[in-house]
Amino acid sequence: MTDYKTLIDAETWAFIEKTNSYYPPDTIDYTITQQRAIYDRMCGEFFAGYPQGVSAETTAIANGISIRIYRNAVPNKAAMVLYIHGGGFILGGLDSHDDVCAELCARTGFDVVSLDYRLAPEHLHPAAFDDAMDAFEWAARTYDRPIVLCGDSAGGNLCAAVAHATRGHQKKPAGQMLIYPGLGGDHSKGSYVTHAEAPMLTVRDLDFYKHIRTGGVDMTGDITLYPLADADFANLPPTVLITAQCDPLSSDGGAYRDRVVAAGGHAYWFEEPGLVHGYLRARHMVGRAHASFTRIVEAVSALGRGDWLW
Numbered sequence: 391m392t393d394y395k396t397l398i399d400a401e402t403w404a405f406i407e408k409t410n411s412y413y414p415p416d417t418i419d420y421t422i423t424q425q426r427a428i429y430d431r432m433c434g435e436f437f438a439g440y441p442q443g444v445s446a447e448t449t450a451i452a453n454g455i456s457i458r459i460y461r462n463a464v465p466n467k468a469a470m471v472l473y474i475h476g477g478g479f480i481l482g483g484l485d486s487h488d489d490v491c492a493e494l495c496a497r498t499g500f501d502v503v504s505l506d507y508r509l510a511p512e513h514l515h516p517a518a519f520d521d522a523m524d525a526f527e528w529a530a531r532t533y534d535r536p537i538v539l540c541g542d543s544a545g546g547n548l549c550a551a552v553a554h555a556t557r558g559h560q561k562k563p564a565g566q567m568l569i570y571p572g573l574g575g576d577h578s579k580g581s582y583v584t585h586a587e588a589p590m591l592t593v594r595d596l597d598f599y600k601h602i603r604t605g606g607v608d609m610t611g612d613i614t615l616y617p618l619a620d621a622d623f624a625n626l627p628p629t630v631l632i633t634a635q636c637d638p639l640s641s642d643g644g645a646y647r648d649r650v651v652a653a654g655g656h657a658y659w660f661e662e663p664g665l666v667h668g669y670l671r672a673r674h675m676v677g678r679a680h681a682s683f684t685r686i687v688e689a690v691s692a693l694g695r696g697d698w699l700w
Contacts, residue, residue, distance in 0.1 A: 391587075392584055392585060392587075392588070392636070394588070394589060394636060397635065397636055397663075397664050398589070398636060398664050398666065399664055399676075399678070401672075401675065401676040401677060401678070402664060402665065402666060402669075402672065402676050402678065402679075404675065404676075405666075405669070405671075405672040405675055405676050405679070406589045406590060406666060408435075408675075409432065409590065409668065409671070412428065412431055412432035412435055413428050413429060413432040414428075415589075415592075417429075418594070418595055418598045422480060422511060422602070425480065425481060426480075426481055429477065429481040429482065429486065430481075430485065430486065433482070433485065433486040433487075433671070434485075436489075436671040437488065437489050438489040438493070438674055439489060439492075440489065440492040440496075441492060441493055441496035441497075442496075443462055443463035443464065443496060444460055444461070444462060444463070444492045444495050444496045445460070445461050445463075446458050446459065446460050446461075446488075446491075446492065447459045447461075448484065451524065451525065451528045452524050452528060453521070453524060455505065455506065455507065455508075455521050455524060455525065456484060456506035457484075457503050457504060457505055457506065457525065457528075458484045458488070458491070458503070458504045458506075459501060459502075459503050459504075460491050460492055460494075460495035460501065460502040460503075460504070461495065461501055462495050462496060462499045462500075462501075464499060465499060465500075465501065466498060466499025466500050466694075467535055468500070468535065468536070468694050468695050469500050469535050469536040469537070469538050469564060469693070469694025469695070470500050470501040470502070470503065470529065470533045470535055470536075470537055470538070470694075471494060471495075471498070471500050471501070471502040471503065471537075471538045471539075471540050471690060471694070472503050472505065472525060472526060472529050472537055472538070472539055472540070472549075473487070473490075473491050473494065473502050473503065473504045473505070473540050473541060473545070474504075474505050474507065474522055474525075474539070474540070474541035474544075474545035474546075474548045474549055475487040475504065475505070475541070475542065475544075475545045476541070476542040476543030476544045476545045476546070476569075476570075476668075477509075477543070477544055477545075478543070478544055478595070478598075478599035478602075478603075479509060479510050479515075479518055479544045479599055479602065479603040480509050480510050480511065480599065480602050480603070481509070482509075483506050483509075484504055484506045487504060487542070487670075488504075490542075490670055491504045493673075493683075493687075494540070494686075494687060494690065497687045497691075498687060498690055498691045498694065500538070500690070500691075500694055501533070503525070503529060505521065505522060505525045507521035507522055507525075507548070508521055510602045510603045510605075511602050511603075511605065514603065514604065514605045515603050515604055515605075515609065515612075515614075515615055516614050516615070518544075518548060518603075519548060519551050519552075519614045519615075522548040522549070522551065522552050523552055523555060523556075526539075526552050526556060526563070530559070530561040536563075536564030536565075536694060536696070537561070537563050537564055538563065538564055538565045538566070538567065538690055538693045538694050539552060539553060539563045539565070539566040539567070539627075540566070540567040540569070540686075540690055541567075541568065541569065541571070542569035542570060542571075542670055543569070543570055543571065543572060543639075543667065543668070544572065544599070545569075545571075546568035546569055546570065546571025546572070546573070546631075547571050547572050547573060547574075547617065549566050549567075549568055549571070550566065550568060550571060550573055550617040550646070551613070551614045551615070551617050553566050553617075553626055553627055553629075554613060554614075554617055554620055554626065555614065557624075557625045557626065562627065563627045564627060564628075564693060564694065564696065565627045565628045565629065565630070565690075565693030565694070566626075566627055566628075566629050566630070566693075567629075567630050567632075567686060567689050567690050567693060568629065568630070568631045568632070568643070568646070569632055569633075569670065569686060570632070570633045570634050570637055570639055570640070570643075570667055570668075570669075571631065571633075571639065571642060571643070571646075572596065572639050572642060573616065573617045573618045573639075573642040573645070573646050574615065574616025574617060574618040574619055574642070575618055575639070575641050575642040575645050576641075576645075577593065577596075579641070580640075580641030580644075580645075581637065581638050581639065581640040581641040582638045582641060585635075585636055585637055585638045585640065586638055588636045588637055588638055588666060588667070589636065589666050590636075590637070590666040590667045590668050591637055591638060591639070591666070591667035591668070592638065593638050596638060596639070603615075617646070618642065618645055618646060618649070622653070623649040623650050623652065623653035623655065624653040624654060624655065625653075625655070626650055626653070626655050626657075627693075628655070628656040628657070628693060628698050629646070629647070629650055629655070629656065629657040629658070630657075630658050630659075630660075630689040630693065631643040631646060631647055631657065631658070631659040631660070632659075632660050632661075632662060632682060632685060632686060632689075633659070633660075633661050633662065634661070634662050634665040634666050634667055634669055635661050635662060635663050635664055635665060636664065636665065636666045636667075637665075637666060637667040638667075639667065640661055643659040643660075643661065644659050644661075646659070647659035656698050658689075660685065662678060662679075662682045663678070664678060665678050665679060665682065669682065670683065
């Protein structure tokens with residue numbers, strides 16, 4: 391058994407306990423409607439507001455997909471960010487990651503476009519992927535600047551799937567920032583074993599989310615669902631992966647990095663010691679999470695500038 395009392399510091403335990411007080415570990419046993427209500431309330435409790443100088447506009451693109459565009463009063467037009475939120479493909483939306491996107495906009499200066507993709511089980515795979523592709527194509531038509539993909543958890547999965555699918559496009563992503571993403575790694579080894587019962591996310595949770603997203607259909611080998619199943623990792627954009635040590639998904643970061651590098655591409659993976667899945671919400675109460683968010687901001691800025699620093 392992993393000794394989380396040693397790995398996780400007091401600040402992070404306080405974050406875990408605060409999260410669990412709103413979003414109990416057994417929430418996946420509730421109905422989807424109940425889970426969404428619990429998740430939305432929890433996200434609201436962590437909402438940190440907008441930094442000064444950031445404004446947001448909610449609008450819609452093709453097929454009625456809602457987006458929220460964040461703009462800085464002093465814009466940096468070197469690039470823009472397409473942000474895709476986490477939530478196991480069944481939770482979240484424009485409000486769940488509202489302050490994260492606003493802070494990313496404030497600290498990079500880039501316009502940030504957040505995507506409200508369709509959720510399962512009402513919309514099974516590939517609905518979320520299709521929406522992410524539509525949003526990328528909209529951004530490519532709308533912005534005359536490089537596009538950096540950025541997403542956490544389920545959103546990181548969707549970013550990687552878009553990066554793989556758009557390699558041959560005239561305008562492809564300039565980079566991707568994947569934050570504790572689930573990329574379809576091998577559940578029989580690595581963090582899937584050592585952190586199968588981690589606080590905040592377990593392998594049981596992952597199996598539940600996969601079942602809901604796919605409707606229980608075996609989609610092994612579908613690279614739009616599992617980017618690590620792709621046989622070709624050539625010509626992908628520069629990629630930064632940041633994962634949490636105490637998270638069953640962490641090994642996906644290293645596996646994906648290795649595949650990109652082996653194909654001659656640029657990829658950097660950093661595993662945050664002692665952090666847990668979902669720690670973006672802890673960036674104002676946990677020193678390690680604050681430092682990690684700064685790393686994420688700096689990586690997004692560098693990818694947008696075209697500066698490969700790693």
